[in-house]
Amino acid sequence: xxxxxxxxxxxxxxxxxxxxxxxxxxxxxxxxxxxxxxxxxxxxxxxxxxxxxxxxxxxxxxxxxxxxxxxxxxxxxxxxxxxxxxxxxxxxxxxxxxxxxxxxxxxxxxxxxxxxxxxxxxxxxxxxxxxxxxxxxxxxxxxxxxxxxxxxxxxxxxxxxxxxxxxxxxxxxxxxxxxxxxxxxxxxxxxxxxxxxxxxxxxxxxxxxxxxxxxxxxxxxxxxxxxxxxxxxxxxxxxxxxxxxxxxxxxxxxxxxxxxxxxxxxxxxxxxx
Numbered sequence: 468x469x470x471x472x473x474x475x476x477x478x479x480x481x482x483x484x485x486x487x488x489x490x491x492x493x494x495x496x497x498x499x500x501x502x503x504x505x506x507x508x509x510x511x512x513x514x515x516x517x518x519x520x521x522x523x524x525x526x527x528x529x530x531x532x533x534x535x536x537x538x539x540x541x542x543x544x545x546x547x548x549x550x551x552x553x554x555x556x557x558x559x560x561x562x563x564x565x566x567x568x569x570x571x572x573x574x575x576x577x578x579x580x581x582x583x584x585x586x587x588x589x590x591x592x593x594x595x596x597x598x599x600x601x602x603x604x605x606x607x608x609x610x611x612x613x614x615x616x617x618x619x620x621x622x623x624x625x626x627x628x629x630x631x632x633x634x635x636x637x638x639x640x641x642x643x644x645x646x647x648x649x650x651x652x653x654x655x656x657x658x659x660x661x662x663x664x665x666x667x668x669x670x671x672x673x674x675x676x677x678x679x680x681x682x683x684x685x686x687x688x689x690x691x692x693x694x695x696x697x698x699x700x701x702x703x704x705x706x707x708x709x710x711x712x713x714x715x716x717x718x719x720x721x722x723x724x725x726x727x728x729x730x731x732x733x734x735x736x737x738x739x740x
Contacts, residue, residue: 483599487592487607491615494588498529502620505532506627512540516628523624527617529586531556543688551691562590569603577605584612661705662698670694 502523509519514536522532531552538548562585570578592611597603670690678686 479600480604483596484604484607484610486599487596487610490592490595491610494592494611494615495619498588498616498619499623501529502623503627503630505529505536505620506624507630508533508536508627509624510628512536514539514628516625519624519628520621523621527583527586527620528552528556528559529620547688551688554691554695558587559585562587566590566594566597569597570605570608572603573605581608581612584609584617586612586616589616662701664698665701666694666698668694669697 505523506519509522509532510516514522522535526532526535534555535548535552538551543551563582566585570581573581589608589611592615593608596607596611670693672690673693674686674690676686677689680686
């Protein structure tokens with residue numbers, strides 16, 4: 468979205484910040500809901516309150532935290548937990564590459580803090596805010612990263628851990644299905660084309676099949692590695708992605724305004740010219 472040139476710079480900044488706060492309010496509700504569920508699931512998987520809170524504060528990676536809890540509950544060794552959660556969070560490399568040009572003038576220490584707070588929701592809120600303005604706004608990034616996600620997530624995690632500890636038999640309340648249900652919801656939100664659908668179906672099928680034969684831990688590793696590999700093998704022509712990397716649609720969605728070379732038009736969604 469191009470910046471609104473009908474407004475003075477200060478008015479445009481204030482208007483975009485107000486919109487950011489409104490959009491962030493919806494994310495706060497989501498972050499608190501999922502954070503609470505994570506706290507319950509972590510406590511039910513045997514995490515102490517300190518361990519659950521430390522993961523929320525230091526790892527701070529919603530889907531990866533849910534995955535780690537499930538892997539630990541399934542008996543997966545720590546090297547496997549680290550490997551699979553790293554693969555799950557690999558998309559953040561793309562987020563950071565997309566947002567880095569906007570923030571290149573910020574001090575290194577500040578960018579390091581921003582990197583720690585980079586999440587799906589924070590990225591989406593910040594990029595929309597930056598594109599409305601046509602420039603970066605560090606205040607907006609901190610609102611998206613801290614106000615909309617980090618604080619609500621950690622407060623909700625604490626509440627979930629405390630409530631989880633007061634429930635003598637969590638399975639009586641259906642808490643044993645919290646992790647799989649939450650992961651299904653998160654997975655649906657990550658689907659942007661047929662590659663993700665193929666990866667999810669193949670990964671689930673392989674994971675269940677191998678798990679029944681060789682045990683849950685091995686099934687998790689097999690599904691987590693084979694599913695994405697098969698998904699990546701889907702030809703680009705069949706992937707039906709909304710904004711494939713390397714296309715004009717991707718550039719227009721994530722790039723800074725006015726960064727195309729003079730006289731060069733963005734490539735269309737069909738691929739390179």
